[in-house]
Amino acid sequence: MITAGIVGGTGYTGVELLRLLAAHPEVRLEVITSRGNAGTRVDELFPNLRGVLDLSFTEPDAGRLGACDVVFFATPNGTCMAMAPELIERGCRVIDLGADFRLRDLAVFSEWYGMPHSCPELAAESVYGLPEMHREAIRDARLVANPGCYPTAVQLGFLPLVESGLVDIEHLIADAKSGASGAGRQPKQHTLLCEAAENFHAYGAAGHRHLPEIRQGLAEAAGREVGLTFVPHLVPMIRGIHATLYARLRDPAADLQGLYEERYAAEPFVDVLPPGSQPETRSVRGGNMVRIAVHRPQGGDMALVLAVEDNLVKGAAGQAVQNMNLMFGLDETAGLKHVAVLP
Amino acid sequence: MITAGIVGGTGYTGVELLRLLAAHPEVRLEVITSRGNAGTRVDELFPNLRGVLDLSFTEPDAGRLGACDVVFFATPNGTCMAMAPELIERGCRVIDLGADFRLRDLAVFSEWYGMPHSCPELAAESVYGLPEMHREAIRDARLVANPGCYPTAVQLGFLPLVESGLVDIEHLIADAKSGASGAGRQPKQHTLLCEAAENFHAYGAAGHRHLPEIRQGLAEAAGREVGLTFVPHLVPMIRGIHATLYARLRDPAADLQGLYEERYAAEPFVDVLPPGSQPETRSVRGGNMVRIAVHRPQGGDMALVLAVEDNLVKGAAGQAVQNMNLMFGLDETAGLKHVAVLP
Amino acid sequence: MITAGIVGGTGYTGVELLRLLAAHPEVRLEVITSRGNAGTRVDELFPNLRGVLDLSFTEPDAGRLGACDVVFFATPNGTCMAMAPELIERGCRVIDLGADFRLRDLAVFSEWYGMPHSCPELAAESVYGLPEMHREAIRDARLVANPGCYPTAVQLGFLPLVESGLVDIEHLIADAKSGASGAGRQPKQHTLLCEAAENFHAYGAAGHRHLPEIRQGLAEAAGREVGLTFVPHLVPMIRGIHATLYARLRDPAADLQGLYEERYAAEPFVDVLPPGSQPETRSVRGGNMVRIAVHRPQGGDMALVLAVEDNLVKGAAGQAVQNMNLMFGLDETAGLKHVAVLP
Amino acid sequence: MITAGIVGGTGYTGVELLRLLAAHPEVRLEVITSRGNAGTRVDELFPNLRGVLDLSFTEPDAGRLGACDVVFFATPNGTCMAMAPELIERGCRVIDLGADFRLRDLAVFSEWYGMPHSCPELAAESVYGLPEMHREAIRDARLVANPGCYPTAVQLGFLPLVESGLVDIEHLIADAKSGASGAGRQPKQHTLLCEAAENFHAYGAAGHRHLPEIRQGLAEAAGREVGLTFVPHLVPMIRGIHATLYARLRDPAADLQGLYEERYAAEPFVDVLPPGSQPETRSVRGGNMVRIAVHRPQGGDMALVLAVEDNLVKGAAGQAVQNMNLMFGLDETAGLKHVAVLP
Structure with a gap:
């Protein structure tokens, strides 16, 4: 033990x-x-x-x-x-x-x-603890920096596009939405039920702390700096992040579905959904999975990626346990097989 | 298997x-x-x-x-x-x-x-599948009638008082509150988010189908008919039942806390909370536990019982699995050890 | 002006x-x-x-x-x-x-x-500012004590029964439910969205500050002390109070519907609903109305009263404006004709 | 009358x-x-x-x-x-x-x-009833086509940018979020509280009916066809639309704040917020106002517009009344002065 x-x-x-x-x-x-x-x-x-x-x-x-x-x-x-x-x-x-x-x-x-x-x-x-990028380094790390909640969803959503060079990386857009648990358990006015329920708004449009973290990861994947507009929003719910990602395709004929399926084929906690899917945050509530769908709306030159995670699990504690499993040579999925609670 | x-x-x-x-x-x-x-x-x-x-x-x-x-x-x-x-x-x-x-x-x-x-x-x-009342009969049953969601919480909440003869069983009151999942997944207008969210109301005040079921169980426990007013309410949430129970004490000096702790000492899925507790439905969300607190407000002659369950687990599917475990000689808690997801 | x-x-x-x-x-x-x-x-x-x-x-x-x-x-x-x-x-x-x-x-x-x-x-x-009890005194008052949110709903719900002497006033029960705005805008942990949403629980079972206020009003109506068990609960919504009231009838044959309709016939902000109704809190959201229904479940000897109000309007600011209107000789309903926002 | x-x-x-x-x-x-x-x-x-x-x-x-x-x-x-x-x-x-x-x-x-x-x-x-574009034609119309809810928010949000020619109109992005009331009062499974609460997802990514309507309006404003990616999402709340709009600036030095303030200076129902604002949907709940903020994140070449409306008011019934007021020569704001209910 x-x-x-x-x-x-x-x-x-x-x-x-x-x-x-x-x-x-x-x-x-x-x-x-x-x-x-x-x-x-x-x-x-x-x-x-x-x-x-x-x-x-x-x-x-x-x-x-x-x-x-x-x-x-x-x-x-x-x-x-x-x-x-x-x-x-x-x-x-x-x-x-x-x-x-x-x-x-x-x-x-x-x-x-x-x-x-x-x-x-x-x-x-230290090693940045996103197993889908740094699995081997994590195994040997003495100190793992567990990624932020938004960075996990946004990086996993963008990675195949950015790594493959298929998109204009100067103008990436991440429109992200999070449940209120991302703001923590310390009493703050804006996350009171009476402030956050029956309400929706952006925050941090001027610059959120997760922006440099996402840029760092995507730059590493791209091999050079990326341009990213990142706008987080507060959703009147407890758990869940939904990242809606936009990137302009250099080659509109690319097989995006195949690209994503191949990139994540071996990943135990990234689920690429069938074409046409629109993942729900509740489908991962309480579980460590990220579910991703990739679209090309109206067959145009814009790639649209929809990615969901439970911000407290894959976006925090679950990913930390996944990292621990890797560091100690355990089955990577040990203790992380929870089926999402639905409804 | x-x-x-x-x-x-x-x-x-x-x-x-x-x-x-x-x-x-x-x-x-x-x-x-x-x-x-x-x-x-x-x-x-x-x-x-x-x-x-x-x-x-x-x-x-x-x-x-x-x-x-x-x-x-x-x-x-x-x-x-x-x-x-x-x-x-x-x-x-x-x-x-x-x-x-x-x-x-x-x-x-x-x-x-x-x-x-x-x-x-x-x-x-057939055997009525409330293990806390009928455990032995369930083991041998070919056909188990799994209790309703409200009846599980209300019966478990009242049982010690009714079995012990400590209260006036002619005028029991069960003011119960349920999340909307109790109404099922069939589309109905009154459980649309726009109807049920930011709203609270009673329903079935004229007579809910769970009334005769609760009366039957309490009568069995009491050895004679009981009088019960049962008023269910719809809570703007997905899961959870909270039963607030009132019964007039014949003997205000009775040790209610001891009564409950003793009655449920051996029960794997009934948790009697410390004196003064007020259980939250989320403390059992996704789990098979019922948590119960018993009070005597202002030291008067009214017993107040607060009981919570997840209506889809102990109030339905979890209790069904518990019954299956009993019927097949498995550990009663097999497959039912989920920790409630909180927050 | x-x-x-x-x-x-x-x-x-x-x-x-x-x-x-x-x-x-x-x-x-x-x-x-x-x-x-x-x-x-x-x-x-x-x-x-x-x-x-x-x-x-x-x-x-x-x-x-x-x-x-x-x-x-x-x-x-x-x-x-x-x-x-x-x-x-x-x-x-x-x-x-x-x-x-x-x-x-x-x-x-x-x-x-x-x-x-x-x-x-x-x-x-000072004058206790419940117009339905003290309208004339309010008109001349220099100082009006605006009632609490729970006391408004519970007193208006019980008044006809208590004034008429039709019920056992030693064992009144008020099971009340409130949206989170009653707890105020100061950041507190228990009213964070992540604590209060998807959750339901009682609080103040040992004794809530509104208990003596309600007892005082009902005692005045009854002409002697009353016995009251008052249990408030927190509902995962912003606005609204639902009071579910229980009182044992001395005379089960009494015409409760007529009693309530007559008592409140001239009241601009108390709406007695048709027999069989179960009022929704949203039917008064943003408005100054209290809506009340009275039942006798299964034709027994228990009177059941359901009363709803917007805790911030009739339970606070609206009633204050109603009192102001009375104090300054204005139309009692001036500035208070908002139709509840639904859905 | x-x-x-x-x-x-x-x-x-x-x-x-x-x-x-x-x-x-x-x-x-x-x-x-x-x-x-x-x-x-x-x-x-x-x-x-x-x-x-x-x-x-x-x-x-x-x-x-x-x-x-x-x-x-x-x-x-x-x-x-x-x-x-x-x-x-x-x-x-x-x-x-x-x-x-x-x-x-x-x-x-x-x-x-x-x-x-x-x-x-x-x-x-017929006249397309967006007063901010067609006020004069509406006055004389026999038949007004009241705009859709998303089109109202998205068009009003984009109009100044598109009319002014300041942005690349080939690659506009509208990431829109709506409360569930937009889906109507007919019982449907996906808008049950148990499906839509504590959940967030995109829908209509393949093509929503409001897409051609928005494109039509923006093309009219631009004087030629526009390219638009429009992704609506369902927010677990009743009322409110939040449109997050992205457009690439041809001239990053443009005074966006001034542009918006000037364009809407005379509009009774469009409120341009101070620089740095991030409007909340609840700030317009129950009222006919659209509130808009314009940003240039990190001082880059991307314009970001945040626009909120109540989908049932400015996005439907309120705008219809505004149109009626225009058609009958009434004060445009008659019957539309409701202050948003907050909290």
Whole structure:
């Protein structure tokens, strides 16, 4: 059994990690930290875990955490880079669900996240945990930067087009929509039910933190810089991301369906839907799958990609578990076989 | 492996059975019937099952169904009693998620369901599938009548009070609230999102079909007739039932918390919450648990019971699987260990 | 034109007052205060008011407020009693949408609201602003205590039964359900969309602050103390309260429908529905109406009353405007003729 | 007073017309037809209208309708063109909220709507009722084709860019999102609460009926054909459309904010928001306003327009009333001054 710790177990990605790890056949949860809730039983905060998880939150402690095989950080940005060096030194492997290690260019990191980076060496060694791009590197990584929720859906949606050079990469458009759980469990006015329900709007049109992360991944796939307009929107629902992607085709006659099916043929968590499909976010709710459909509306020169994921699973905790499975040589799908709950 | 068939696999209880049985470690799904969708792949209708279930809907056929160890009916009322006799004769065991075999008094059945009962002998032999009341009889049953969604929550909520004789059973009140999935997947105007969202109302105040079923169960527990006012309401959500139960205490000094904890100590799917709790429906969403809290507001002579369940799981498909587990000597919790998805 | 001020215009009752008063034919809004948003244009916070209201929030100032004919307090409890004496001295009339002046017994007030009462004299003179009970006193009041949202629905629902002496007033039950806007616009975890949507639960079962207020009103109607069990629940929607009321009939043969129709025949904002009706909260969304249906399930000895209101209108801002209309001799329905928005 | 009739008063655009016209100061509703509900009181179906509208549905009758000054058709496509000729001959003016007269090219109409056009002459004379484009023609029209919901938002959002020639009109992208009321009140599976809530997906990616209508309007504004990719999505809410529009700028230095403010300076129902705004659909819920913000993300060469409307008001019934006001020389805003209900 792999022993695991979670730093910051009280947010939505934290409780989702708890749900997934509590049922994982090869993991034993040892430590769950929370400064604000130390001493409280986990199932007091999250009654869905009653009878499933017999643990209490503790203060973060490098000794107890460092004794784990793997530690997940489900914390605000900045926390992981403060604690990771010590844990890694103790032989622990680290998966950061925050943004500390996602961006290669630390100047870009500082610009978008408003803080200096405190451990450039670890940043240089860390691996961006999108298995569909970096599977082999993840296996050996000591430190994995788990991708953001939007970047997972948008990169997986665009990858085949960008890698193949079939589209104009100067003018990519990602119109993305997310349920409110992406905004976290901290009380904020704009995600109150009374503000977010029966309502729809864009946000971050001037520039969302996930923009540089997506650009970085697509540039890597393309071999050069890409131009991307990224507009996220808030959907009045709890879970789910829908990315609607637009790219102008250089060759309108290309076989897009074949391209996608081939690219993802071996991927356990990317499902390319039959031609004409329009995936629903609920078809992946609670599961680790991304479902993708590719269209060419009216047979024109615009490629349209529709991609859905559960932002808390493939967009966060599920992908973290997938990365852990890879890092420890387990079946990549272990503990991730949940069928989406529908309706 | 137990071989299973489902008659009527396209409604919400049907697809929930599919989700549970597809992941059940000791069951192999062999047949799923649907008159309207025969020939269609199951995962075309329910994309959450892509990669999980490699089956197509077929026309109902007594031969193929009868070759299964167990057949579930997730059908409109009247269907099961038409087909069950032949299947049972072929050695198949039957679990009816409809109402055909729930009521002992067939005159009452005819009155509330508007149809005569076509097989009184089977009705007489059938077992009401509430394991917390009839576990031993269920083990040996050839035909189990799976309880209704409201009756499961209301009976489990009232049982300790009624069995113990602690309350006035002439004036029980069950104020119940259900998500819209209880109304089924057939298009009806009142469960359109535009009618049911941002809205709340009672229905069936004049008399709901689950009233005689609840009265029957409580009368059995009490040893005599009970008086019950049952008012269901429609909640703008998909899953979940919340039963708020009121009963006047004969002895206000009784230890209600102890009574409930003792009554359900051995039950794998009834969770008595700590004193002062107020259970949330989402704490059981997607899982087979009923969570119950008992209160005595302001220390008065009124007992207040709050009970929650997922109407599609413990209120339908999950309880059906629980009954199957009992009937076939499996671990009662096999295939039912899902942690509720929260948020 | 009546000149009006609002203290605390940034919560949900505040913005609802703005919507109603901005369109009121006989009112001119002069002052809207908010400590936190002083200097901000009102329509910057509430874009629905763009082009409708040309005002900015200001710091509360007794001089400017005291120059108004009427000042509404849409503030946390305690604020109104601190400022009302000075305003009233300046000749201003005050309507408090908070709880400072709702309870006659100031010891009860202190017990439930956790603060001493700072102006008992004004409390003694204030009028409880439920027009259906106190219309004449309201006309002459200098200070009106606008009822709470639950108390409005529950009292109006029970009044005919309690006044007539037809029911056992020792064991009244009010099972009430409210949309999340009742919890206000301050960020709190339990009213985040991700917590409150797709979820249903009771709260305040141990004792909600509206309990003594309801008991006070019903006791006044009955001429003696009443026994009440009051259980509020949170509904995953924005607006609306549904009160489901139970009372045991002393005389089951009583004409309940006639009783209600007669009691409310002259009331402009109480609509007694035809026999058999089950009112929907959306039928009053955005409007000042309470709709009530009365039932006797299965012809038994239990009276069942279903009452709906918009908690922000008849349960708060609309009733405040109705009180203002009465206080200033206007048509009671002026500015309150909105048709509910449906769907 | 203008006398008005409504054909097909039981759908969502019908009941919204009722809400608006019942409170219109210069209109008297005389006739409301519904084949399925003839004889039923309107307020029995729509209790929000109790006390407001004292009418019953009747069978459609050319005599009674033809005696009205104006008749609104809120009917399935095909109905208006069957009845309009006779009504117009009787001197009645007609506003069709359906699609019968929206498309200039009747071959395109037949292709997209699957029926021949039965009155080409009336089609030729009819006026497309988007006041921001055709105000003068509307004033004199006998027959107005009220625009579709998506076309209203998308055209108003794109108009300044397309009219000014500032953008590449070959590759316009409209990523549009609508609440479920756009799908109507007829029971359909995909708009059940259990299907549409907690879910998000695109639909009509292969080609939606509003595509040719939008292309027609934009081509008229541009003076030549435009290329448009239009992808509608279903949002889990009742009311509201959000159009996110993308167009590549020929001149990135253009003053987009000024362009929009100038274009719509005189428009009573188009609100250009301050720079940096991101409009919310709820800011127009129940009102006739369109709110628009224009951005240039990261200062690049892509123009981004965000436009919101209430699909049942400015996208249907409200715009129809606006057209009526123009046709009868009333104040264009008469009966349309509702402040959006928020929250």
